[in-house]
Amino acid sequence: MPSRPARPHPLPRTATVVAIALAAGLLTTGSAEAAPVRIHDIQGTTRLSPLVGQQVSEVEGIVTGVRTYGSRGFWIQDTAPDTDAATSEGIFVFTSSVPTVQAGDAVRVSGTVTEYVPGGLNSGNQSLTQISKPTITVVSSGNALPEAQVINGWQVPSRYTPEGDPADGNSINKLPLHPRSYALDYYESLEGMNVAIGTSRVVGATDPYSELWVTVKPWENPTNRGGARYGSYTSQNTGRIQIQQLAPISQSPFPKADVGDRLTGRTEGPLDFNQFGGYTLTARTLGTVEDRNLERERTRRQDRDELAVATYNVENLDPKDPQEKFDALAQAVVENLASPDILALEEIQDDNGATNDGTVAAGQTLAKFTEAIKAAGGPAYEWRSIDPENNKDGGEPGGNIRQVFLFNPERVSFTDRAGGDATTATSVVRDKGRAALTLSPGRIDPANAAWENSRKPLAGEFSFRGRPVFVIANHFGSKGGDESLTSHHQPPARSSEAKRLEQAKSVNAFVKDILKAQRTADVLVVGDINDFEFSATTQALTADGALEASITSLPRAERYSYVYQGNSQVLDQILTSPSIDDYSYDSVHINAEFADQNSDHDPQVLRFEP
Structure with a gap:
């Protein structure tokens, strides 16, 4: 992320x-x-x-x-x-x-x-x-302030930025500003000036740093729940503005707002530029948040003949987290996700969290979480995972995050094949006319340089009503190090994409091995892919028709699992093999749009009949 x-x-x-x-x-x-x-x-x-x-x-x-x-x-x-x-x-x-x-x-x-x-x-x-x-x-002293330049949607150009100058490393720094042609030029022409906005819709919830995002263009790529959808590298939602306040929080608490709320009245102050959002209205006078009562979604329960497979990034969960976090996540699994049959978790930390002492086991973390699910009225989930090598999978130092399968043994069974560990790769064989994993659970291609200092994919073989189902849980490399949308390089450099591209190729090759052994195999690639549905990463995952990005089955206004700088975007995905051609998909919006979050990601659920 x-x-x-x-x-x-x-x-x-x-x-x-x-x-x-x-x-x-x-x-x-x-x-x-x-x-x-x-x-x-x-x-x-x-x-x-x-x-x-x-x-x-x-x-x-x-x-x-x-x-x-x-x-x-x-x-x-x-x-x-x-x-x-x-x-x-x-x-x-x-x-x-x-x-x-x-x-x-x-x-x-x-x-x-x-x-x-x-x-x-x-x-x-x-x-x-x-x-x-x-x-x-x-x-x-006591002079009247210069009249504020009012920013409204009709003044902000629809084009985001000019292309950078190739002779200057694709930089826009030295290009003449055209504030009537490009949104970034318009904002730059107001840098440091007293500006104001009127009543505007919140598109990025209040964060821990006392900031929120609004849009002055309510018509620009709206989601069904009030956000601004990020649909391509050339669709930058030009009406987004970050809001901070000049008064210290100790003197004037910053309001809590969720996506879809409205910042009403007049918000006025200097237009700043900062590291964490670019052009930012630092409010001397802050409007009032009007609560629009956004509700957390609940997916429907799977039918008897449907297998429900979900993925959920639980954001560095470890036993040192307060019981309230475990209880809230567990309640979400039971009430909002309707107790899926198989649940792939990302960011499960080891048994002492970020304490960097060589501990890699996560049994205490998982016992505490599954007990909380039972207490919330959910099933007695069992789990399968592989402990990573210490500090070899990225994430918070000492935390040793990994993917984990939870499954409801009353609905689905896990096909155990021993021998999987942090460094041994599972592979595919043909057994009695069907594809089978040599190790289950097992890691995919762990020696590949693409997975260096990154989470290795976890493959597992399940059985539902006598039919095998292969699930591959992923947590691809983060976007850390990428340049922001407001970079002076245009287009911005997305250096992190190179690693995810190689990771996607590795997973795609493994899926093809399964399909080569059994053309009709049911395969689901799930997890925090850390990339968009239109990205080169997703294109590499779906190459040669091996997989389909199932989130594209949703209407465009519903395709998102994460909100970043006021852009509602896809990071979490479930991809399916060709045999899974009739399914129900749901991006369950319970976190990303809210100031109060149990995780910063929204879980994904897919239901189908194997």
């Missing part, structure tokens, strides 16, 4: 701003102090200031917002704008310490023009133009 590093406070800046100036060829040394300039002169008509690295003096503006925590500083805006729509009239002044100014102060600021890249140069993020190491003179 996409991950976000811990936030340093205050954010380190000096090395980054010098580096980007040198890289842009814009930093000069020993230059004389420039004459007074206006903010729009500093911002210029591209993403990089034409004055980066230079000293500026007596830059005038009205303070529109003050941030006293995290990246400390304040925003100022010129009250005498130019007529060029590409040049912003606002700028951030980075003070490092708590600023002494307040909104409404008229100030003159002298300092160094810098370009700060949140996350560092290697992140690929765009930069924030700012004045650093400032000296500040307060001219007067």
